[in-house]
Amino acid sequence: MQKDQRLLDLAAFLLKAAEPVSWREIQEQFPEDYGGKGEAAIRKFERDKADLLELGIPVRYAAGDEDLPAGYLIERDEFYLPDLKLPPEDLALLYLAGSAALASGTFPYARDLAHALNKLSFAARAPGASEAAALATRQLSAPEEGDPVDVGARVEELSRAVAHRKRVHVVYLGAERRHTTERDVDPYGLFQRGGAWFLAGFCHLRQAIRTFHLKRIVSLAMNPSAPRTPDFAPRKDFSLADFATREIWEYDVHGAVRCRIRLDPPVPAEVIASFGPRAKLAEDGGATFVEVDATNEEGLLRHVLALGDRAELLQPKGLREKARAVLAGLERGLA
Amino acid sequence: MTAAKRRKAEPAAPAVRASGAAPSRRASPKAASPKAASTKPAAKASARKAAAAAPRPDPRDRLRRVLFLVPYAVRHPGIPVKELARRCGCTERELLEDLDFLLEVGSPPFAPDDFLDLYVEGDRVYVALHQSFSRPPRFTESEAAALAAAAQALGGEGRERAVKALRESVPRDRRASFDELVGRIYAGAPPARDSVLGRLQRAIAERRAVRLAYHSASRDAETERVVRPYTLAQRFGHWYLYGHDSARGKALAFRLDRIRECTVSDERFDPPSESELARARLFSEAQGEPVQIRLGPLAAAWALARPGVRLVERAEKGGAVVELAGTSDEYATRYALSLGGDAEVIAPASARRHFVDAVRRTLARYG
Numbered sequence: 085m086q087k088d089q090r091l092l093d094l095a096a097f098l099l100k101a102a103e104p105v106s107w108r109e110i111q112e113q114f115p116e117d118y119g120g121k122g123e124a125a126i127r128k129f130e131r132d133k134a135d136l137l138e139l140g141i142p143v144r145y146a147a148g149d150e151d152l153p154a155g156y157l158i159e160r161d162e163f164y165l166p167d168l169k170l171p172p173e174d175l176a177l178l179y180l181a182g183s184a185a186l187a188s189g190t191f192p193y194a195r196d197l198a199h200a201l202n203k204l205s206f207a208a209r210a211p212g213a214s215e216a217a218a219l220a221t222r223q224l225s226a227p228e229e230g231d232p233v234d235v236g237a238r239v240e241e242l243s244r245a246v247a248h249r250k251r252v253h254v255v256y257l258g259a260e261r262r263h264t265t266e267r268d269v270d271p272y273g274l275f276q277r278g279g280a281w282f283l284a285g286f287c288h289l290r291q292a293i294r295t296f297h298l299k300r301i302v303s304l305a306m307n308p309s310a311p312r313t314p315d316f317a318p319r320k321d322f323s324l325a326d327f328a329t330r331e332i333w334e335y336d337v338h339g340a341v342r343c344r345i346r347l348d349p350p351v352p353a354e355v356i357a358s359f360g361p362r363a364k365l366a367e368d369g370g371a372t373f374v375e376v377d378a379t380n381e382e383g384l385l386r387h388v389l390a391l392g393d394r395a396e397l398l399q400p401k402g403l404r405e406k407a408r409a410v411l412a413g414l415e416r417g418l419a
Numbered sequence: 420m421t422a423a424k425r426r427k428a429e430p431a432a433p434a435v436r437a438s439g440a441a442p443s444r445r446a447s448p449k450a451a452s453p454k455a456a457s458t459k460p461a462a463k464a465s466a467r468k469a470a471a472a473a474p475r476p477d478p479r480d481r482l483r484r485v486l487f488l489v490p491y492a493v494r495h496p497g498i499p500v501k502e503l504a505r506r507c508g509c510t511e512r513e514l515l516e517d518l519d520f521l522l523e524v525g526s527p528p529f530a531p532d533d534f535l536d537l538y539v540e541g542d543r544v545y546v547a548l549h550q551s552f553s554r555p556p557r558f559t560e561s562e563a564a565a566l567a568a569a570a571q572a573l574g575g576e577g578r579e580r581a582v583k584a585l586r587e588s589v590p591r592d593r594r595a596s597f598d599e600l601v602g603r604i605y606a607g608a609p610p611a612r613d614s615v616l617g618r619l620q621r622a623i624a625e626r627r628a629v630r631l632a633y634h635s636a637s638r639d640a641e642t643e644r645v646v647r648p649y650t651l652a653q654r655f656g657h658w659y660l661y662g663h664d665s666a667r668g669k670a671l672a673f674r675l676d677r678i679r680e681c682t683v684s685d686e687r688f689d690p691p692s693e694s695e696l697a698r699a700r701l702f703s704e705a706q707g708e709p710v711q712i713r714l715g716p717l718a719a720a721w722a723l724a725r726p727g728v729r730l731v732e733r734a735e736k737g738g739a740v741v742e743l744a745g746t747s748d749e750y751a752t753r754y755a756l757s758l759g760g761d762a763e764v765i766a767p768a769s770a771r772r773h774f775v776d777a778v779r780r781t782l783a784r785y786g
Contacts, residue, residue, distance in 0.1 A: 279656025
């Protein structure tokens with residue numbers, strides 16, 4: 085019997101059954117599939133059970149008591165998608181966030197996300213306006229024709245590797261795009277920054293946690309052996325959210341240096357916010373002074389330069405001098 | 420060949436099935452079969468073997484689709500094939516194949532009532548209420564985790580409630596795995612304060628106009644806007660509110676991180692029609708000329724790996740000239756300066772002037 089048909093028949097059978105179904109009875113009802121004697125048939129059934137669980141269908145074994153026989157069952161309460169009982173605004177959040185992520189063409193578990201959005205209409209009493217808004221979101225967020233979305237496939241492959249904790253072998257293009265390196269990586273997680281996706285993971289070549297820009301992964305292969313057995317456990321002290329929310333000047337390049345920046349009024353809130361939650365702020369005579377600890381001065385320099393003449397690097401002296409040199413270099417080229 | 424298989428070969432069978440045909444098959448499933456004497460399960464199984472010739476994609480994909488398709492079609496009797504295919508994210512052809520597949524799905528002992536009652540008539544799909552598949556199954560952990568990660572990235576007051584509800588809709592055995600997966604995707608920091616976003620979500624769900632305190636980048640000043648919020652959308656890593664601006668009389672995009680304050684009014688509005696939304700764009704067609712930027716080798720490698728940047732030409736030693744469409748002169752200047760001296764704005768003239776001024780004024784501060 086085709087596997088998809090067997091799985092669906094099995095689910096229908098167990099859902100319909102009034103009480104747990106014994107292994108012998110399952111064998112009788114699916115003689116061609118589980119009819120064989122011994123371990124092979126049981127293993128096949130166990131694999132099917134695991135596949136059903138991956139589809140969101142939990143098959144349980146009940147040990148049996150005086151009222152019920154021992155056997156397998158799918159409890160209806162555990163099977164059917166329940167009503168999420170969310171207020172309309174929370175539902176709008178799920179619809180909008182999910183639809184935008186899906187439409188962007190690059191989001192981990194994109195296929196799962198599409199299924200989830202479909203199911204959502206069953207998990208709420210009145211999706212109405214939110215569902216319509218989600219359709220519009222997809223329209224608006226979809227990449228225009230010609231936009232490259234090849235990263236989508238990488239994200240999808242890597243999400244599988246992350247979920248199953250399988251090691252990947254990557255060919256990675258260096259920042260200057262001149263040469264590639266090959267390495268094994270334990271994929272810890274995927275994060276998005278500035279509209280681009282990155283992989284964070286333990287790099288066996290560098291023996292450290294590293295970040296990989298997905299667009300620079302030239303080729304990718306997931307360890308094909310034992311697909312259901314994890315290859316690694318992420319380091320306990322690793323937090324993807326912490327890792328992903330590091331500011332550029334917090335990348336681990338050198339020892340921490342205290343830096344000071346002056347912002348002249350009017351200072352829009354978004355400029356202040358751009359220095360992140362760990363910046364110390366002070367006001368003096370209308371100007372705002374920002375202090376951050378940088379472990380990557382170059383990153384801070386770029387951030388401050390992008391703010392134009394309303395921002396000025398005060399300390400350290402060396403970095404201030406570098407800002408001047410960069411601007412002077414640009415100015416010479418302007419003539 | 421069994422009855423089930425033969426029916427498909429009848430001239431009228433593919434795509435359009437007479438409503439009477441399905442019951443008739445199931446009323447006498449074995450009548451036309453040479454295997455009439457065999458048990459029902461065996462007859463059914465052999466029909467499947469015959470159908471198994473063509474290679475198929477991952478069987479679980481189809482299962483996930485049909486587990487949604489059946490309850491959805493039950494809830495929307497007579498839904499057009501085209502519409503149902505769109506909802507399922509597949510082609511019409513795939514959908515018809517799914518329906519064929521479903522015709523053979525039953526449960527032991529495979530009596531007539533154990534099969535799905537479905538038919539296609541005049542390009543519309545009808546499925547009778549099925550005792551087992553009246554609702555889709557629970558979220559799988561990756562479905563729920565993907566949705567939760569997207570919701571966390573957008574933020575909003577209700578995101579914790581939403582993530583909790585999602586977690587509870589995953590089968591109990593898989594919740595630990597849901598928790599782990601949610602921690603393995605980080606899709607960006609929320610683009611606006613929770614209160615602002617929470618109110619926008621409510622306004623969208625209830626179709627109420629909002630009053631915004633909005634920082635307009637083009638004028639570098641705060642303005643007050645009255646907007647009918649249609650939806651939120653994302654492009655190039657930024658989130659936007661898309662809605663109708665009453666003073667300007669047209670639909671516009673507002674960046675979420677520039678909305679300082681938002682109040683929901685009592686004014687209700689009618690939703691835009693689907694055709695209006697079909698024409699909707701986040702950005703009005705590239706305002707003015709695209710800005711051209713010349714990049715050194717390091718900056719070029721970095722910039723070309725980011726969205727929204729179009730390569731115009733390669734220069735020597737890995738440098739490049741790129742184009743940014745629909746940006747302001749101010750943004751182009753900031754973009755070029757963020758590349759640490761390895762980039763300059765070269766065209767059009769106004770953008771070049773803006774860049775030159777900014778470099779000179781900023782340099783003056785370091786004199």
